[in-house]
Structures are given as C-alpha cells and as structure tokens.
Amino acid sequence: MLNPSVDPDSSIASARAAGRRPGTGPYLQEVSGTGSPHTPVWFMRQAGRSLPEYRELRVGTTMIEACFDPDMTCEITLQPVRRHGVDAAILFSDIVIPLAAAGVDIDIVPGTGPVVARPIRSEADVDALPELTPDRVEKIQEAVRLIVAELDPATALIGFAGAPFTLASYLVEGGPSRNHEHTKSLMFSRPDLWNTLLAKLSDITTVFLRAQVEAGVDAVQLFDSWAGALSLRDYRSLVLPHSTAVFADEIVASVPRTHFGVGTGELLGAMGEAGVDVVGADWRVPLDEAARRVPGKVLQGNLDPALLFADRRSLDGEVRRILDEGARAREQGAPGHVFNLGHGVLPATDPGAVTHVVDLVHELTGK
Amino acid sequence: MLNPSVDPDSSIASARAAGRRPGTGPYLQEVSGTGSPHTPVWFMRQAGRSLPEYRELRVGTTMIEACFDPDMTCEITLQPVRRHGVDAAILFSDIVIPLAAAGVDIDIVPGTGPVVARPIRSEADVDALPELTPDRVEKIQEAVRLIVAELDPATALIGFAGAPFTLASYLVEGGPSRNHEHTKSLMFSRPDLWNTLLAKLSDITTVFLRAQVEAGVDAVQLFDSWAGALSLRDYRSLVLPHSTAVFADEIVASVPRTHFGVGTGELLGAMGEAGVDVVGADWRVPLDEAARRVPGKVLQGNLDPALLFADRRSLDGEVRRILDEGARAREQGAPGHVFNLGHGVLPATDPGAVTHVVDLVHELTGK
Numbered sequence: 001m002l003n004p005s006v007d008p009d010s011s012i013a014s015a016r017a018a019g020r021r022p023g024t025g026p027y028l029q030e031v032s033g034t035g036s037p038h039t040p041v042w043f044m045r046q047a048g049r050s051l052p053e054y055r056e057l058r059v060g061t062t063m064i065e066a067c068f069d070p071d072m073t074c075e076i077t078l079q080p081v082r083r084h085g086v087d088a089a090i091l092f093s094d095i096v097i098p099l100a101a102a103g104v105d106i107d108i109v110p111g112t113g114p115v116v117a118r119p120i121r122s123e124a125d126v127d128a129l130p131e132l133t134p135d136r137v138e139k140i141q142e143a144v145r146l147i148v149a150e151l152d153p154a155t156a157l158i159g160f161a162g163a164p165f166t167l168a169s170y171l172v173e174g175g176p177s178r179n180h181e182h183t184k185s186l187m188f189s190r191p192d193l194w195n196t197l198l199a200k201l202s203d204i205t206t207v208f209l210r211a212q213v214e215a216g217v218d219a220v221q222l223f224d225s226w227a228g229a230l231s232l233r234d235y236r237s238l239v240l241p242h243s244t245a246v247f248a249d250e251i252v253a254s255v256p257r258t259h260f261g262v263g264t265g266e267l268l269g270a271m272g273e274a275g276v277d278v279v280g281a282d283w284r285v286p287l288d289e290a291a292r293r294v295p296g297k298v299l300q301g302n303l304d305p306a307l308l309f310a311d312r313r314s315l316d317g318e319v320r321r322i323l324d325e326g327a328r329a330r331e332q333g334a335p336g337h338v339f340n341l342g343h344g345v346l347p348a349t350d351p352g353a354v355t356h357v358v359d360l361v362h363e364l365t366g367k
Numbered sequence: 368m369l370n371p372s373v374d375p376d377s378s379i380a381s382a383r384a385a386g387r388r389p390g391t392g393p394y395l396q397e398v399s400g401t402g403s404p405h406t407p408v409w410f411m412r413q414a415g416r417s418l419p420e421y422r423e424l425r426v427g428t429t430m431i432e433a434c435f436d437p438d439m440t441c442e443i444t445l446q447p448v449r450r451h452g453v454d455a456a457i458l459f460s461d462i463v464i465p466l467a468a469a470g471v472d473i474d475i476v477p478g479t480g481p482v483v484a485r486p487i488r489s490e491a492d493v494d495a496l497p498e499l500t501p502d503r504v505e506k507i508q509e510a511v512r513l514i515v516a517e518l519d520p521a522t523a524l525i526g527f528a529g530a531p532f533t534l535a536s537y538l539v540e541g542g543p544s545r546n547h548e549h550t551k552s553l554m555f556s557r558p559d560l561w562n563t564l565l566a567k568l569s570d571i572t573t574v575f576l577r578a579q580v581e582a583g584v585d586a587v588q589l590f591d592s593w594a595g596a597l598s599l600r601d602y603r604s605l606v607l608p609h610s611t612a613v614f615a616d617e618i619v620a621s622v623p624r625t626h627f628g629v630g631t632g633e634l635l636g637a638m639g640e641a642g643v644d645v646v647g648a649d650w651r652v653p654l655d656e657a658a659r660r661v662p663g664k665v666l667q668g669n670l671d672p673a674l675l676f677a678d679r680r681s682l683d684g685e686v687r688r689i690l691d692e693g694a695r696a697r698e699q700g701a702p703g704h705v706f707n708l709g710h711g712v713l714p715a716t717d718p719g720a721v722t723h724v725v726d727l728v729h730e731l732t733g734k
Contacts, residue, residue, distance in 0.1 A: 179713055184673035188681035228630075231651050231671075263595075266632055266651050284598050284633050304598075306551035314555035346546055 025154030027088040028218055031256040031278050031298050033335035039323065039365040040087035041358050042158070044223075044260070044280075045344030046080035047092045050351055053079050063108040067097045073143035074150065081155055084355045085362075088156040088219075091144065091212060095162030095223060096170055098208035101140070102132040104171070112175065119174035121182065126197045129171075132204040137211045144215035156219055158258070159212035163224035164201035164242040166261075171197075180229050187238050198242040210251045221258040221280075222246060227271075228263025235267050240274060247275035258300060262343045268293040282342030283307075287322065291329035298336035299329050305341045308353040315353065319360050392521030394455040395585055398623040398645050398665050400702035406690065406732040407454035408725050409525070411590075411627070411647075412711030413447035414459045417718055420446050430475040434464045440510035441517065448522055451722045452729075455523040455586075456514065458579060460507070462529030462590060463537055465575035468507075469499040471538070479542065486541035488549065493564045496538075499571040504578045511582035523586055525625070526579035530591035531568035531609040533628075538564075547596050554605050565609040577618045588625040588647075589613060594638075595630025602634050607641060614642035625667060629710045635660040649709035654689065658696035665703035666696050672708045675720040682720065686727050 029036035048054055054076055058066060066072050076092040096114040100106050105117035120126060147157055170176070172183040187194045209220050224243065227235060247257050259271045260280030272279045272294035279297045281290040283304035290299050307318050319339075326337035339361045345354065396403035415421055421443055425433060433439050443459040463481040467473050472484035487493060514524055537543070539550040554561045576587050591610065594602060614624050626638045627647030639646045639661035646664045648657040650671035657666050674685050686706075693704035706728045712721065 179673050179710075181673040181676045181713055181715070184671065185676035185678075188674060188685075189678040228651075231653070233653070263630060284595075286598070286600070304551065306546055306548040307555060309548045309552035311552075311556040318555075343546075346548055348548070 025087060025152075025156060027156040027158075027338065028256065030336040030338055031219060031258070033277075033298060035336070037366060038362050039326065039337055039339050041339035041361040042086040042088035042090065043080070043084075043341050043345050043354060044090070046084065046086060046354070047076050047090060048345070049347035050345045050349040050354070051079055051083065052351075053083075063094055063110075064097070064100055067093050068101075068139045070139055070142040070146055073140075074146035077143070077147050077157075078150060080354075081151065083351060084358045086155070086358055088158050089147065089151060090158045090221065091140075091147070091160045091217060093140070093160045095166060095225065097140070098132055098137070098161065098204050099167060099171070101136045101208070102204055103130045103136075106170075114170050115175045116171055119182070120168075120171040120197065121186065123193055126193055126200070129197070129200050131200070132207045134207060134211055137208060140208070141211050141215035144212055144217055148216040157217045159209055159217035159220040159255075161205050161209045161212075161220070161222055161246075163222050163227065163239075163259075163261075164198045164205060164246070165227055165230075165239045166223065166225045167201045167205070168194075168197055169226045171201075177226075180226060184234075187234070191238065194238060195242075198239070199245070202242040202245045205246045206249045206252060209246065210249060213251050213255055217255065219256040219258065220252060221260060221278075222276075224259065224261040224264075224271075227261035227267060228265075230267070232266050232270060236270050240270055243271075244274045258338075260300065265293075272297045278336075278338060280340065280342075284342070287325040287334075287337065288328035288332060291332040291334040295333060297334065298338065299326065299334050300338040300340045302340070302342040303357070305343050305346050305349070308341075308345070308349045308357070312356065315357070316360060319357055320364065323361065323364055392454060392519075392523060394523040394525075394705065395623065397703040397705055398586060398625070400644075400665060402703070405729050405734040406693065406704055406706050408706035408728040409453040409455040409457065410447070410451075410708050410712050410721060411457070413451065413453060413721070414443050414457060415712070416714040417712045417716040417721070418446055418450065419718075420450075430461060430477075431464070431467055434460050435468075435506045437506055437509035437513055440507075441513035444510070444514050444524075445517060447721075448518065450718060451725045453522070453725055455525050456518060457525045457588065458507075458511065458514070458527045458584065460527045462533060462592065464507070465499055465504070465528065465571050466534060466538070468503040468575070469571055470497045470503075473537075481537050482542045483538055486549070487535075487538040487564065488553065490560055493560055493567070496564070496567050498567070499574045501574060501578055504575060507575075508578050508582035511579055511584055515583040524584045526576055526584035526587040526622075528572050528576045528579075528587070528589055528613075530589050530594065530606075530626075530628075531565045531572060531613070532594055532597070532606040533590065533592045534568045534572070535561075535564055536593050538568075544593075547593060551601075554601070558605065561605060562609075565606070566612070569609040569612045572613045573616045573619060576613065577616060580618050580622055584622065586623040586625065587619060588627060588645075589643075591626065591628040591631075591638075594628035594634060595632075597634070599633050599637060603637050607637055610638075611641045625705075627667065632660075639664045645703075645705060647707065647709075651709070654692040654701075654704065655695035655699060658699040658701040662700060664701065665705065666693065666701050667705040667707045669707070669709040670724070672710050672713050672716070675708075675712070675716045675724070679723065682724070683727060686724055687731065690728065690731055 026036035026040040169183045256277045258278035259276045265285045279294045280300040393403035393407040536550045623644045625645035626643045632652045646661045647667040648669045
C-alpha cells in the first residue's frame, strides 16, 4: 500500500483495492517521499484544449456532457499520457462538476466559464443547495475504472476536485470573478452563513473525491483556484478549516493528497497544514523558498505556463533552473519534487513544447 | 518646497512653481515623512465609474475623448474630492493615454479595456513605436492647470502613469491578458528586443509624467498593474531597471513618487528600490509585514476593495485593523502611512461606503 497508515485489510482499503492496479511508478514514489528513479512530471490541464485530438473529440459535445461520458472522459484523460509520456494522468473534469452532479443549475459557457443560474446570496439560497449523493457520480466512477484498466501501472491516476472556497466563489458571484466582491462580502458580513455554505461545499467535495478514490484513483489534487485572492488571515479563519475537512476524510486520506492554488505565495504555509502530502507553488515563489514556507511537504511546480511560448533555449534554461531549485528544496527538507507548471496549460500552447519539457525533465533527472 | 533636495531657484522648480499653489496638506506631509495631523486617505480609481455624477457626465463621450478634454478631466478629477473629502485627487486618466497621445492606434473598449490595432511582436514593430513629444500632451497639462486652480491647497494632486511593463503587456498582447504569454515569450526569447521596447516605453512614461509635474501636480504614482504576474527574479532583471529610469528623471524626481502593483507581495522590496518615496501594498500583505519587506518607505494601502461591499460593522473592523497595522509599520520604521485601497474602487461600489471610510479614517486618526 502507498500509505502505510492504511491497513490493507480494512474495508476502505479493500474497497479501493478492488478497483485498482498496484501502481508504484515514479509519481507515487515521489509523493510518498521514498524517492523515485527520476523527477516525475505532469501538467495541470494537460488534458484539454491544447491538444488537437481533444478538440476533435469534443466537437458537438458540451463540457458537462464530456465530463459525464465515461468513454470520452477516459479517452481525454489518456490523450496527454500517450502523447507526452507524463508520469501521471489527471482525471478530466471541471471544478463545477460536483455541483452539476448535485443538481445545481450550472452551465459551462465556452470562453466564459461556469455560469450559475441563481447565485447564492441568502440563507434560503444556502439552505436550498442540494447535497451530493454518491449515486449521482457513478458515471465519474465508471470513467475512473475505464482509465485504470487502460493505464500503464507505472503511470499514476490523480483524482480532481475544486476546493470549497473556489466552488463558493462561483456560486456566490454567479460565474468567474476577478474581485470576488459578493463572496468576500458574504464571508465578512455573514460569517455564520459563510461557514454553513462552506461546510456544505466541503461535504460535496468530499463525496466527489471519495467516489474517485473508491473507483481507483491513486492520488488526489484539490484545486483552490481563487484562494490567492485572500489574505492569509482570512484564508486561515474562513477557508482552511473547510479544505482541511475534505482532506481529513478517511477514504480521501488513504491516498497521497496535493493542494494547489495560483498566486498563493502568502498562503503556502497554511495550505500545507490542510492535511496534505504535496503543495503546489506557482512560478512567483522559487521552490527552495517554497520549501522554507511549507516545511516537510513534497513540492509541485512551477514552470510559468507562458514560458511554453518562448524559444527552446529559454524554456530549457527555465526547466534546468526549476530542477536546480527543486534539488535545493530537497536539501532543505522537502521530501520530494514533482515537476509541473505553476498554473494550467494555456489553450494556445504548442503540444510539442509540452512533450519537450517531459523529455528534458526525464533526461536531466536520470531516466 | 516639498522635496528639500530641489533648489527652489532652479529652472525645474520655477517651471513647476509657476503652475502650482504652495500645497502642504496632510498627504504631502505624510509622504515626505514629516508626519501629518491625521492619516491621509485617497482611493485608487476614486474618480470614475462608482460615481453617478461621473456616469452622467460621461454619457456620449469615449474614455479617450474624456481624457483629452481638459474641462471634463478636471471635473471628473474633482468629483470624488467634493463628494468624499479625500486628502488627494488623482488625475483622471488611463494607463494607455500616453500611447494614444504618441499616436499608437489604440482604443479603450467598454467592458474589455484597451485594444491595440497592431500588437507589437517583432523588431519592426518595436522600431515603429512612436516617441511621445511634449506637444502631444498639452491637453493633459491644461487639465492639470485647471485642477490646480480649483483644488483646495490642502488637497494634493497626484499625477498618473502606467509603468513600462504594464504598457508593454497591452502592446504585445494586443489588449488585457490574464497570462501575458506573448509578453513573457518576448521577454525571454528576445531580451535585447524586450529591453529596447521597455526603454522606449520608459521614455514615453517619463515624458507623460514630466508634463504633469511641470503643469503642477504635487506628486506622482506609477501603476505597474500587471507586475504581480512576474517572479522577483524576472522583475528585477527585465522590468525594474526601466521603472527606475522613469523615477530617476530629474523633473519626475522633484515630487514625491509612489509605486504600486496588485499582487506584488513578492516584489515589494524590489519596487521600493526603484527610486520612490511610497510603495503601495495590496490586502494580501499586512502593512506591518510590508514594512519589513520595504524598509524605510512610506506605505500606502491596503483595504480590499471588495470589503466596501460588506456591512458597516465588518468594514469598520477592517479599517481599524489596517490603521493598527499602519501604526505598527511606523513603529518598525516606515516613515508614514497613506490609507488607500489595495486595488481600485470597483464600479458597483456604493459611494456612501467610500465616504464613510474617509470619515472613519479621519475620525480615528485625529482630524
């Protein structure tokens, strides 16, 4: 078993083991702190719009339809593994899928993002937010099982969910927001109602991740995309407890857990206290500095996705620098380094640049 | 004179003195480090869309027309002073106005922002970027003179410009960008061309700010809106020298200088080295922590503009906390604190909340 604290004979472990292969490749070795033959590499948003085979497959299908279609989800999840040779697949999904699964009237509008029909602002709105029951994510579990059956055992499958704060921002603002004014207003003016909302969202996220673990994902990553909009003080008092509740779930905690948000330099230490094995950093904080801010955690990151647009000489220089900083982070006590971007792959990225980075990371670190 | 290093008999000082009144109100006292009767307060974007009198005045006029219409610019600049009783006016303008003045084909599209007809990507594009000659900003100078003539001498007038990096991002991307991929690609792949572009933009910014100082503004603020997208390493090597060149201009340097960018927690120390008196911090970094990062500089900030949407109890609590942190910053050596937001006033803000904050800051700090 990956996590020695989980008894292989327990019912949880059995439930997981039933659906999964005994993968122990470089990603899982690295995140469990035992070291791996080379620095593992994967990319946030590696599955998606940067790949022509993805764009072709998605023609005529909405994002929500694609996420609830097990065959399509499986194929999209595997496309970047085949093309780039990454050390981990990440389940193709969207931050708002558990909300849609729970029955929230939400749409993902191309070019805009998630749009919520009735934003949540009042006590009645929070009361009306439905729970997520496991039967509503069976299609997601089916997708996980299909992926696990096809994936090389050396390649890990990472489960995916959005963190309670980020879900709340979409629900309260009614869509993507730069300033989160309604969310922050609710947070400050009605901390009681805010905590009720976040507790409900924490439950939804937990059910969603638990279903993925039970179906066989090897690890999970919780994305708090918008957490970087908060001060450390507000993050600690009004957000961290709810993310911690997700990671504390016994089934979720039976696999390695990664937490990430963009622009979270001030929050890294707190995010590391949420009950996680790995903390992702964006390109604003060098990995050796991140190691000081998040002691004792494996670090993930942190190539600026914009650098995939630069020439190869510059790109290679940045990859080498990040690997050097990762090595220094290890010297400072970080138990490992997973190479990744500091944010998701941008849609216009040349897939060749992504493959090149995978090859370079593998070559430079001993594969 | 405000700045004792400037000889009042010099031609520069005379040029400035010709157009201005001998203002020595709380803002100018605070930023010169001599202390003031109360903590001065003003708000980024205080002039603009949050005010009904502004929206009424702007009907039928484009943003660029408004910025080149001295009477309208004067009226818009003074509106928040009359309504809120702030300690400083900031010249109504837009980041891209000096580019438009220089002859760049640029439009400000409502709901989108600046849109550049021909993005700058090549050597030929950089060569073709026109210079800004002082005669092209005479309307801006006329506006400054009108404002100075009307403004109470106790209220400072702050001049306005965008920093070279932010201007470059608009020009290279062709408009507002979340990820700045073309800008960063140019920066890394062609550092020579990047530095040529930034040097030209630094000249344009300098001419724009110098014209304002010569016409009578009491101080200047340089906005590097997008600098927070950069790592400290890249900011230091590829951006800071060009911002420093602007602040080093003899005429610009004859008034107190403020530098600000949102999300710049990692960059604050470097921004403080650009040749400035005041550094603005956003709400992510408490002012006492900012004082450790930018030793010896007056601090400006840092109420989250989203908090102006919260209830008065929460808002007042945040104002008190920021004033307390400002006081601790002073104990740690910051020579002053100018109360402001951590970003601009949001369009949907209730102007009553803004007035309330001004009154509260004045009341709590001794006015």
